[in-house]
Amino acid sequence: MPIATPKQYAAMLDAAQKGNYAYAAINITSISGINGALQAFADLKSDGIIQVSSGAGEFASGQKIKDSVLGSIVLAEACHTLAAKYNVLIALHTDHCQPGIKDSYLKNWLKSEATRLKVEMPADGSVPEAVLEAHPWLRDKKDPKAVDKSLKGGKVDSWLKPLIKETARRRAAGQANLFQSHMLDASNLPLALNMGMSQEILKECTPNEIILEVEAGVVGGKEEGMDNTDVDHSKLYTTPEDMVAVYEALNGLGRYMFAATFGNVHGHYKPGAVKLRPDILKKGQDAVVKKFGEKAAFDLVFHGGSGTPAHEIHETLGYGVIKMNIDTDTQYAFTRPIADHMFRNYEKVMKVDGEIGEKDAYDPRAYLKLAENGVAKRMGEAITDLKSDGKTIFGQA
Numbered sequence: 001m002p003i004a005t006p007k008q009y010a011a012m013l014d015a016a017q018k019g020n021y022a023y024a025a026i027n028i029t030s031i032s033g034i035n036g037a038l039q040a041f042a043d044l045k046s047d048g049i050i051q052v053s054s055g056a057g058e059f060a061s062g063q064k065i066k067d068s069v070l071g072s073i074v075l076a077e078a079c080h081t082l083a084a085k086y087n088v089l090i091a092l093h094t095d096h097c098q099p100g101i102k103d104s105y106l107k108n109w110l111k112s113e114a115t116r117l118k119v120e121m122p123a124d125g126s127v128p129e130a131v132l133e134a135h136p137w138l139r140d141k142k143d144p145k146a147v148d149k150s151l152k153g154g155k156v157d158s159w160l161k162p163l164i165k166e167t168a169r170r171r172a173a174g175q176a177n178l179f180q181s182h183m184l185d186a187s188n189l190p191l192a193l194n195m196g197m198s199q200e201i202l203k204e205c206t207p208n209e210i211i212l213e214v215e216a217g218v219v220g221g222k223e224e225g226m227d228n229t230d231v232d233h234s235k236l237y238t239t240p241e242d243m244v245a246v247y248e249a250l251n252g253l254g255r256y257m258f259a260a261t262f263g264n265v266h267g268h269y270k271p272g273a274v275k276l277r278p279d280i281l282k283k284g285q286d287a288v289v290k291k292f293g294e295k296a297a298f299d300l301v302f303h304g305g306s307g308t309p310a311h312e313i314h315e316t317l318g319y320g321v322i323k324m325n326i327d328t329d330t331q332y333a334f335t336r337p338i339a340d341h342m343f344r345n346y347e348k349v350m351k352v353d354g355e356i357g358e359k360d361a362y363d364p365r366a367y368l369k370l371a372e373n374g375v376a377k378r379m380g381e382a383i384t385d386l387k388s389d390g391k392t393i394f395g396q397a
């Protein structure tokens with residue numbers, strides 16, 4: 001079966017919501033990662049999600065090219081071709097896309113703020129002091145005259161929009177969507193701007209039958225390009241008021257998923273360091289349902305799934321989580337068997353003391369197969385924890 005059609009993907013999410021289970025969404029960076037993930041989904045008869053970050057796209061395009069759009073297309077096309085051989089449904093997704101002042105949405109907003117405050121926007125791209133004064137969240141904590149590091153760039157115009165355009169181009173040519181969903185993570189902006197931007201992107205997604213994932217609140221920890229290790233802890237928990245505001249902003253514009261935060265962090269931490277509060281999700285869902293009815297309940301996304309004990313995962317399933325991201329644990333599961341292979345076969349993978357090593361041991365396939373199996377095993381655990389095993393809707397939707 002090729003990658004899920006928009007209709008099939010919607011049916012997958014509906015089935016998970018109704019059946020209180022969720023899909024594992026694995027970040028991949030190579031064909032080996034894709035094959036490991038597909039192996040697990042197929043073995044467990046589970047549908048699932050394969051996702052690409054901008055860094056993975058850049059990596060996949062080659063170190064001399066460094067084109068995150070090109071590499072994301074390459075990885076997605078590999079998924080389309082390889083997934084066609086399996087009897088489960090796979091959806092393709094792009095992970096965190098953080099906006100910055102190079103993106104047109106924020107550029108235009110800054111201009112309008114400068115006009116309102118009667119100051120000129122400097123040609124060098126810097127932000128006038130009066131604007132920083134009016135919006136302290138723009139300021140860098142260490143260098144108060146400058147814009148915060150996390151806002152300096154922007155991946156919306158350079159990565160996300162070109163990928164949506166690529167799907168639009170394919171649809172016009174009678175081909176399938178490239179990605180079934182994208183994430184816009186504008187949680188580095190105040191909620192009103194975050195939602196303004198989310199509305200803009202959702203309006204681009206909907207005519208192309210693409211689902212948008214949005215985020216409010218902050219996922220702690222560290223992931224490529226984001227460092228939230230020093231964020232105020234209260235921000236790690238999305239409030240019921242914010243959840244209602246997200247619904248009010250996006251309802252009616254198209255289908256979306258919502259990464260509300262409940263103390264989750266990226267990366268893997270020693271037991272006790274992370275205080276997950278799944279009840280936050282329940283409180284938010286209750287607030288939205290109370291105001292707008294049962295149909296308003298969110299499709300929630302759980303970020304930072306690595307290292308989470310099964311009982312905490314299970315609790316979130318009852319509160320509307322239908323997608324859980326897993327990256328750190330599968331990175332480790334990929335690397336661990338390779339390390340094992342290298343240490344065990346030290347004298348075969350290295351040419352020591354004038355010896356010639358052993359071709360069978362240093363052939364990359366020897367250890368990449370082990371890495372794929374490592375990924376498949378860890379993914380199998382995630383799939384079981386998320387209760388999507390045996391629930392593929394392949395052939396039904």
Ligand SMILES: [Zn+2]
Pocket residue numbers: 096219223266303304325
């Ligand atoms: Zn995340």
